[in-house]
Amino acid sequence: MTRTYYLTTAIDYVNGRPHLGHAYEKIAADAIARYRRLSGFDVKFLTGTDEHGTKVARAAEAAGLDPQTYVDRLSATFREAWDALDVSYDVFVRTTEERHTRTVQRLLERIRDRGDDLYEGSYEGWYCVGCEAYKPEKDLVDGRCADHPGLEPRWVVEENLFFRLGAYRDALLAHVEAHPEFIRPDSRRNEVLAVLRGGLEAVSVSREGLAWGIPIPFRPGATVYVWFDALANYLTGLDFADDGEDLRFWPADLHLVGKDITRFHCVIWPAMLLAAGLPLPRQVYGHGWVLAAGGQRESKSAGNVTDPMELVATYGPDPLRFFLLKEIPFGKDGEFSRERLEERYNSALANELGNLLSRALNMVEKYRGGIPDPGAAREAAVVDLCDRAVIAWRHAMDRHQLDEGIDAAWSIVAALNNLIQAREPWRVAKDPHRAEELSGFLYALCEGVRIAACLLQPFVPRTSLHVLQRIGAAGDYGAPVAETAVWGRLVPGTRVVKGEPLFPRLQPT
Ligand code: MSP
Numbered sequence: 203m204t205r206t207y208y209l210t211t212a213i214d215y216v217n218g219r220p221h222l223g224h225a226y227e228k229i230a231a232d233a234i235a236r237y238r239r240l241s242g243f244d245v246k247f248l249t250g251t252d253e254h255g256t257k258v259a260r261a262a263e264a265a266g267l268d269p270q271t272y273v274d275r276l277s278a279t280f281r282e283a284w285d286a287l288d289v290s291y292d293v294f295v296r297t298t299e300e301r302h303t304r305t306v307q308r309l310l311e312r313i314r315d316r317g318d319d320l321y322e323g324s325y326e327g328w329y330c331v332g333c334e335a336y337k338p339e340k341d342l343v344d345g346r347c348a349d350h351p352g353l354e355p356r357w358v359v360e361e362n363l364f365f366r367l368g369a370y371r372d373a374l375l376a377h378v379e380a381h382p383e384f385i386r387p388d389s390r391r392n393e394v395l396a397v398l399r400g401g402l403e404a405v406s407v408s409r410e411g412l413a414w415g416i417p418i419p420f421r422p423g424a425t426v427y428v429w430f431d432a433l434a435n436y437l438t439g440l441d442f443a444d445d446g447e448d449l450r451f452w453p454a455d456l457h458l459v460g461k462d463i464t465r466f467h468c469v470i471w472p473a474m475l476l477a478a479g480l481p482l483p484r485q486v487y488g489h490g491w492v493l494a495a496g497g498q499r500e501s502k503s504a505g506n507v508t509d510p511m512e513l514v515a516t517y518g519p520d521p522l523r524f525f526l527l528k529e530i531p532f533g534k535d536g537e538f539s540r541e542r543l544e545e546r547y548n549s550a551l552a553n554e555l556g557n558l559l560s561r562a563l564n565m566v567e568k569y570r571g572g573i574p575d576p577g578a579a580r581e582a583a584v585v586d587l588c589d590r591a592v593i594a595w596r597h598a599m600d601r602h603q604l605d606e607g608i609d610a611a612w613s614i615v616a617a618l619n620n621l622i623q624a625r626e627p628w629r630v631a632k633d634p635h636r637a638e639e640l641s642g643f644l645y646a647l648c649e650g651v652r653i654a655a656c657l658l659q660p661f662v663p664r665t666s667l668h669v670l671q672r673i674g675a676a677g678d679y680g681a682p683v684a685e686t687a688v689w690g691r692l693v694p695g696t697r698v699v700k701g702e703p704l705f706p707r708l709q710p711t
Contacts, residue, residue, distance in 0.1 A: 651669065
């Protein structure tokens with residue numbers, strides 16, 4: 203039976219248009235989803251938008267629009283961005299959808315009916331609208347939230363419905379300790395362990411004065427706290443409210459989220475699931491941040507926000523995908539700058555990959571008129587390096603080490619470029635006694651390029667398809683790598699397509 207694989211991104215607040223940090227996460231999740239599909243899994247890939255809460259309500263007000271009109275407009279910009287970046291999501295959840303309302307209400311009722319985890323109480327404390335969470339006084343720096351120093355926390359006093367989070371502390375701690383893979387990377391796991399060891403306070407799950415939210419069926423006038431609402435989206439996408447067939451995808455294999463919201467996913471969300479009697483996700487991965495050049499976090503007030511759509515319009519989706527996935531060691535923070543993107547575009551994509559393809563195809567065309575028959579000439583070293591690249595690629599991708607996955611595929615590109623220099627096939631072509639050697643070498647170049655293109659699919663899908671088409675192997679695109687990343691599939695005699703340069707060099711601006 204085909205194994206299912208359910209992965210999700212965070213769902214983005216629609217208090218502004220998508221920025222590069224949002225794009226990074228969706229691109230990374232897309233690479234993982236594509237890898238799993240290529241590995242034969244039945245994949246469900248969810249993303250979406252988080253549309254309730256104070257932050258979004260305020261943004262709508264500032265835009266002079268009623269909240270629903272505002273979120274409709276903004277949510278569409280996220281979907282457009284992910285489509286332009288070839289993010290191959292299967293489900294897009296909006297938290298203002300009716301199916302989501304029913305999911306949240308059903309989850310709450312289920313928790314209420316199973317015990318006494320929901321209770322009446324009162325709370326007062328500092329609320330950070332940026333985090334959409336109460337902040338303990340000790341976590342404030344000069345009276346401000348460390349992640350949102352531009353926002354003034356509000357002192358909020360509320361009669362609320364509470365969720366007895368503390369009741370799940372021991373079970374969560376035991377789970378995290380027993381399952382090292384539950385939270386990745388280790389730095390995030392250690393943070394969560396420290397939080398759990400420090401003890402957990404109850405969290406309020408209702409908002410009394412906020413109309414922009416999901417009504418709590420058994421509490422007139424109250425709406426659901428935005429995080430409680432948002433986290434349930436991972437069930438909405440599987441038709442939880444209707445006991446949908448897709449529930450076979452639960453538990454999720456991977457929640458990919460930023461390091462700032464790992465705690466919500468590793469503490470509150472699993473506690474909600476335990477309280478509802480549902481199985482826990484297999485893994486939460488807290489990725490790092492994309493920072494502006496100089497290491498600043500992008501923010502509107504600092505005026506350093508990069509619009510991913512503008513980058514796609516200028517360079518195309520693959521150079522941006524390649525840059526973000528290759529340059530940021532997965533799990534860590536990394537810097538983005540347009541200069542560096544252009545530099546990598548020219549040096550890696552145009553010079554290394556683009557040149558390799560055009561040199562290989564030109565020689566095949568010029569010396570053999572199509573993919574040559576290698577005859578008895580087998581380039582054992584190239585076969586071997588491709589085999590090793592496939593193993594390294596799988597090893598990296600199974601651990602979501604996307605940068606290492608690119609490196610593995612690239613090891614073939616780099617080795618073939620070096621071999622062309624070292625072997626000087628244009629000289630070999632002049633000697634009729636070395637015809638078989640030349641055929642073997644040209645065939646090996648084509649096979650190496652084909653296998654590299656197969657391994658590059660998760661990262662630069664359009665480019666991979668293009669390369670495979672040019673080399674007469676379009677049928678390999680999207681097919682299981684167990685079949686395609688294997689030496690000897692190219693059929694001698696296949697016509698190659700010389701075509702235009704893959705990545706025309708960018709001129710310095
Ligand atoms: N709506 C919540 C998530 C709810 S999930 C049930 C939220 N939204 S967000 O728009 O603020 O962030 C969405 C995702 O983008 C988060 O995973 C966040 O960590 C990520 N990023 C936001 N800025 C980022 C960078 N600069 N770099 C990388 N990812 C960052 O939190």
